[in-house]
Amino acid sequence: MTREFWIETLGCPKNQVDSDKLVGTLLADGLVPASSAAAADLVVVNTCAFIEEARQESIDTVLTLGERRRDGAELVVTGCLAERYGHDLATALPEADAVAGFGVPVSLGPKPAPAVPSFDLLELPRPPATAPWAYVKIAEGCDRKCGFCAIPSFRGPQRSRTIDSILAEVDRLGVEEIVLVAQDLASFGRDQGVGDKTIVPLVQAVTERVRWVRLLYLYPSELDDRLVDTILATGVAYFDLSLQHVSAPLMRRMRRWGNGDRFRERIATIRELAPEATFRSNFIVGYPGETESDHDELLAFVTEAELDWCGFFAYSLEAGTYAADLDGVVEPGLVQQRLRELQEIQDSITAVKRDELLGRRVEVLVDEPGIGRTYREAPEIDGIVRVPGHLEPGSFCSLTVSGAVGPDLEAA
Secondary structure (H helix, E strand, O other): OOOEEEEEEOOOHHHHHHHHHHHHHHHHOOOEEOOOHHHOOEEEEEEOOOOHHHHHHHHHHHHHHHHHOOOOOEEEEEEHHHHHHHHHHHHHOOOOOEEOOOOOOOOOOOOOOOOOOOOOHHHOOOOOOOOOEEEEEOEEOOOOOOOOOOHHHHHOOOEEOOHHHHHHHHHHHOOOEEEEEOOOHHHOOHHHOOOOOOHHHHHHHHHOOOOEEEEOOEOHHHOOHHHHHHHHHOOOOEEEEEEEOOOHHHHHHOOOOOOHHHHHHHHHHHHHHOOOOEEEEEEEEOOOOOOHHHHHHHHHHHHHHOOOEEEEEEOOOOOOOHHHHOOOOOOHHHHHHHHHHHHHHHHHHHHHHHHOOOOOEEEEEEEEOOEEEOOOOOOOOOOOEEOOOOOOOOOEEEEEEEEEEOOEEEEO
């Protein structure tokens, strides 16, 4: 009897790539996708452990799917939560038949199930994409020592793939847009001893294969003129900058590079080259030692920089990180107040930038019936463009923006 599987993916785009490769492995082993988790013989939860909120969501999902699975179905917990907490998590979650990070072999019941394979997911093939776009993970791990981040402790140092292996995956996916992802994207190839900015020839090679190439998570100090020119040459003038804050003293406590003045200068330079460039970033609020002055500086930066998209996240204490032992803990109520202030400013900026597109002719990639995106919107992260339902998914269409509602546009 053919076994059916269901994979529930939580967290970032990098986790989605891991799940896609896991799907390819299960299909090759003779399993078939189930219509739902409740109908599956094997349920896999690919977890996230980046911050406390993500960890709680992962645990809640495991418990929910454990309750909903049918009799005899097996439940496997894998991904970052399993890699970070291992045996402790297995003890805390008796609902799971197995808890193991990728790379650890697991046998389930009378028949071994390759749900947590003993090989490197980074290099595994994956099925063709079901959407006209796809994430492609080009490296695993990270060599940086950011004060708030525990990822290097369980994902390890950076391991870059070869350009040839990445291009082979791009060719197999059969999509119109490739979104390159990694924990430290612009450092791609440095661990292989081939010098800096290997990301540039990679992006150029991918651009020859697909219509759109997008880069997520760029460390600001790595965004030199050569990389900027390469991104602009793709036709997708979209810059996702990992800034985290702008106060120089706080950035030093974060063990991060840069400050507001450096970031403003770089953004202004890019806008001079490409006034149509779109910017996204994320910021941590309430990092230990964040003062009112630090917060005011961030408020001023968000107001003046006028980034198209911003995410704001409350600091999450991560055991084993540098920040876990810092003084100056910010009271939770104050963190929430600061988050609201920042979000209110950014929501207004985003709305104005969307309104500025009214009446403009834009090129839209149709993702699914009635839904599309311009180069200004990263898939699953930013807003969308609502388009006529008859337009073919995977097609590029020239449309006129006729409406703007919050982060979304309407075009016909």
